[in-house]
Amino acid sequence: GEDVEQSLFLSVREGDSSVINCTYTDSSSTYLYWYKQEPGAGLQLLTYIFSNMDMKQDQRLTVLLNKKDKHLSLRIADTQTGDSAIYFCAGRNDYKLSFGAGTTVTVRA
Amino acid sequence: ETGVTQSPTHLIKTRGQQVTLRCSSQSGHNTVSWYQQALGQGPQFIFQYYREEENGRGNFPPRFSGLQFPNYSSELNVNALELDDSALYLCASSLGGTGGLYEQYFGPGTRLTVT
Numbered sequence: 179g180e181d182v183e184q185s186l187f188l189s190v191r192e193g194d195s196s197v198i199n200c201t202y203t204d205s206s207s208t209y210l211y212w213y214k215q216e217p218g219a220g221l222q223l224l225t226y227i228f229s230n231m232d233m234k235q236d237q238r239l240t241v242l243l244n245k246k247d248k249h250l251s252l253r254i255a256d257t258q259t260g261d262s263a264i265y266f267c268a269g270r271n272d273y274k275l276s277f278g279a280g281t282t283v284t285v286r287a
Numbered sequence: 288e289t290g291v292t293q294s295p296t297h298l299i300k301t302r303g304q305q306v307t308l309r310c311s312s313q314s315g316h317n318t319v320s321w322y323q324q325a326l327g328q329g330p331q332f333i334f335q336y337y338r339e340e341e342n343g344r345g346n347f348p349p350r351f352s353g354l355q356f357p358n359y360s361s362e363l364n365v366n367a368l369e370l371d372d373s374a375l376y377l378c379a380s381s382l383g384g385t386g387g388l389y390e391q392y393f394g395p396g397t398r399l400t401v402t
Contacts, residue, residue: 220393223393266329268329277322
C-alpha cells in the first residue's frame with residue numbers, strides 16, 4: 179500500500195509563495211495528484227504529475243517531483259486569501275488513490 | 288456538464304442501524320470510487336465500481352457494500368453502524384477502469400454522524 183505524509187500546517191502572507199511538501203513510500207505510483215478542500219466541501223483536483231516527470235507548471239501552480247527521494251511539492255505563486263484551504267497530495271497505484279492527512283494553509287493579510 | 292452529486296448532505300443514525308448513501312457520477316464517467324474521510328484525516332479508499340462490477344476494495348469490513356447501476360450512479364451501504372463510522376463519505380467519478388490519467392472528480396460528500 180501507499181503511505182503518504184504531509185506537513186500539517188502552513189501560514190503564509192498574502193502575495194507570497196506557498197510551498198506544500200509531501201513524501202510517499204510507494205515508488206510504483208504512476209500519477210501523483212494535488213487536491214484542495216475548502217470547509218464543508220468535497221475535493222477539487224488542482225493538478226497532477228506523471229511519475230516520469232520532474233516538474234509541471236500550471237498557471238500559479240508548480241509541482242516538483244523528486245522520484246529518488248519520493249518527495250513531491252506544490253508551489254502556489256502569489257498566494258491569495260481564496261487559497262486558504264486544506265491541500266492533499268495523493269498517489270495513484272492501479273485503481274486507488276492514497277491520500278496524505280492534508281496540509282492546512284492559512285493566508286494572512 | 289453535470290458534476291458529481293451526492294445525497295443526502297447530512298445524516299444522523301444510531302449505532303446498529305443501516306444506511307444507504309447515493310452518488311450520481313459526472314456525465315460520461317463509468318467508474319465510481321467511494322472514500323471515507325474521518326475528521327482531520329485524508330480520505331481512505333473504500334471500494335471502486337467499474338461498469339457495475341466491484342473493481343477493487345480497501346481495508347473495510349464486508350458490512351460496507353456497494354452497487355453501481357446501468358446509468359453509472361452508485362450506492363454505498365453500511366450495515367450495523369458503529370460510532371467510528373462517523374465521517375464524511377466522498378464519492379468520486381472517473382472515466383475508465385485502470386490505466387491512463389484517471390482524473391477522479393469528487394462530489395461534496397455526505398456527512399454521517401452515528402450516535
